[in-house]
Amino acid sequence: MRRSIFTAGVGAAAMAAAIALAGPAQAAEGDAQLSVLHGVPGLTVDVWVNGDRTLDDFTPGSLAGPLALPPGAYELAITASDAADASAPAIGPVTVTLAANGNYTAVANLDAAGKPTANLFTNDVSRIPAGKGKLTVRHTAAAPAVDVLAGGAAVVSNLANPSEQSLTLDPGTISAAVAATGTTAPVIGPADVTVSEGTHTIVYAWGSLTDKNLQLAVQTIDGLHSAPGSVPGARDGSSENVASAGSLPAGVSAGQIVAMVGFGALALVLLLGGIGMARTIAELREG
Amino acid sequence: MKPRTTTAGRSRRRTPVEWRVAAAAAAALLLPACSQTAPAAPDSRSIAPGSIVQGQGPGPGQGTAEADSVPEPTATPAAPALVPAAVPVRPATPQAAAAAVPVPTTLTVAGTSINMVVVPVGVAAGAAMELPEAFDQAGWYRFGPAPGAASGTAVIAGHIDTTSDRAPFSQLKTLAAGTAIEVGRREAPTLTYRVVSVELMAKDSFDGDSLFRRAGPHELKVVTCGGRWLDERMDYSDNVIVTAVLD
Numbered sequence: 001m002r003r004s005i006f007t008a009g010v011g012a013a014a015m016a017a018a019i020a021l022a023g024p025a026q027a028a029e030g031d032a033q034l035s036v037l038h039g040v041p042g043l044t045v046d047v048w049v050n051g052d053r054t055l056d057d058f059t060p061g062s063l064a065g066p067l068a069l070p071p072g073a074y075e076l077a078i079t080a081s082d083a084a085d086a087s088a089p090a091i092g093p094v095t096v097t098l099a100a101n102g103n104y105t106a107v108a109n110l111d112a113a114g115k116p117t118a119n120l121f122t123n124d125v126s127r128i129p130a131g132k133g134k135l136t137v138r139h140t141a142a143a144p145a146v147d148v149l150a151g152g153a154a155v156v157s158n159l160a161n162p163s164e165q166s167l168t169l170d171p172g173t174i175s176a177a178v179a180a181t182g183t184t185a186p187v188i189g190p191a192d193v194t195v196s197e198g199t200h201t202i203v204y205a206w207g208s209l210t211d212k213n214l215q216l217a218v219q220t221i222d223g224l225h226s227a228p229g230s231v232p233g234a235r236d237g238s239s240e241n242v243a244s245a246g247s248l249p250a251g252v253s254a255g256q257i258v259a260m261v262g263f264g265a266l267a268l269v270l271l272l273g274g275i276g277m278a279r280t281i282a283e284l285r286e287g
Numbered sequence: 288m289k290p291r292t293t294t295a296g297r298s299r300r301r302t303p304v305e306w307r308v309a310a311a312a313a314a315a316l317l318l319p320a321c322s323q324t325a326p327a328a329p330d331s332r333s334i335a336p337g338s339i340v341q342g343q344g345p346g347p348g349q350g351t352a353e354a355d356s357v358p359e360p361t362a363t364p365a366a367p368a369l370v371p372a373a374v375p376v377r378p379a380t381p382q383a384a385a386a387a388v389p390v391p392t393t394l395t396v397a398g399t400s401i402n403m404v405v406v407p408v409g410v411a412a413g414a415a416m417e418l419p420e421a422f423d424q425a426g427w428y429r430f431g432p433a434p435g436a437a438s439g440t441a442v443i444a445g446h447i448d449t450t451s452d453r454a455p456f457s458q459l460k461t462l463a464a465g466t467a468i469e470v471g472r473r474e475a476p477t478l479t480y481r482v483v484s485v486e487l488m489a490k491d492s493f494d495g496d497s498l499f500r501r502a503g504p505h506e507l508k509v510v511t512c513g514g515r516w517l518d519e520r521m522d523y524s525d526n527v528i529v530t531a532v533l534d
Contacts, residue, residue, distance in 0.1 A: 037379055054374060055374055055376070058376070061378055061379055061380075062376050062377065062378060062379060063376070063377055063378070063379035064374045064375065064376045065374060065375065067374060129410075129414065130410045130414050130430070130495075131409045131410030131414075131430060132410075171430075192381070193381065194381060197430040198430065204379070217379035217380070218379055218380060218381045218382075219379060220382065223501075225430065225501065226414075226495070227495025227496050227498065227499035228410055228414055228415055228416040228428070228495055228499060229413065229414035229415060229493065229495060230413070230414070230415045230416065230490065230493055230495075231415070231416045231418075231442075231444045231493075231498070231510045231511075231512075231526050232411075232415050232416070232418060232512070232522070
């Protein structure tokens, strides 16, 4: 309880959660999406929105939401899990403004020095190029700046609480480890993190280095895929060329037919002519 | 009359030979054509980003809605009904991937010589769908739904031609409604689809979101090139898109 959230000062940012207001996820046009991550070890809390208890007995390492909320300002507070109301919050009350169509994650976490606080992150829900996935790493732990290593190489460098860094990469499973900046000895992991195509995978480092309870939390936002820009189903136009060539014999046939008709007509003329001549000769002879 | 007719006949008979030579020469020159030029075609590229930008507004909302439903397709619809005010809460641990739908391995079309091996493909340069090089293979877009999926379109595409001749998919444009298309799958029963339509989609107005749809009713889309060959673009004017539904 040394790190009790109840003794914490109000964090720089926000703590959030809501639903009592909006009812369950009946997303309306323009609604903001809000998720809540509990990243303070050892505490169970309640989360209040505009004075209403919206998350009861919220435990560390849990992710709530996303909740669809009409855009606007919300008053958020965190209390002990047995509080009767939000009148004596440990964090807050703070007011956060959620934009139309915005996507947010409010995180209750420790700051770099180990004090409970809260941060409101805006999640990038722009579309991801076809065939790619997006990975964001957020430092929400009581620890100095870190590097994130994938396969032993740093893919995120010098990330400090409460910052984030994003990568767009080929989908797949990454063996990810977190190490103090400039080092490769893991303080978290290595752990498998799967990045799926068209999905924004958000990884949080949370907990405390001093208390040796650093760990990862994972949030995913899918449906951000893009379609391929084209289907290049031709190699060289051979089909078209063959088709053209195919139509030519038909033309040739027609030509041949014309020629044959010509020859036929000629033959007929010759034949008739021959007959005529024969008749003429016969007439001459008869004559 | 006689000499004139003969001359005309000869000249016409000779023409196809010359055309064939020209066609062969053109084919030789065009070897790398579509598979490289189509993805690089400025038209298709400029259109794709445009549609992305247009889709950005509703995109996030839809995306998030899908995010809700995809990981727990059974729990999500049930939860609100049972506990209307409950906020979905889960451990923030990596979620198990959804059960994979079996991979397609073969494609045959009744009444044609189309009998292709199907291989999973992704995205090539220029955001184009990747296609197998082999003329007797077709590619299944592995990032989208598979044949037999609950929703969305399973896209299988192949070349219409080889470097010198037509490929089996050149027969797609003539398929009649009701034609049976069988899709063999790895370690799963073969699926039979029936053709419902054969359409041309101009590459200039390529609608990837429609073709590669991931939600909505399940359909099979068998795709190749078609329309006119545009020399200046080294590509065909259209895509031939066969739409089929499960029998």
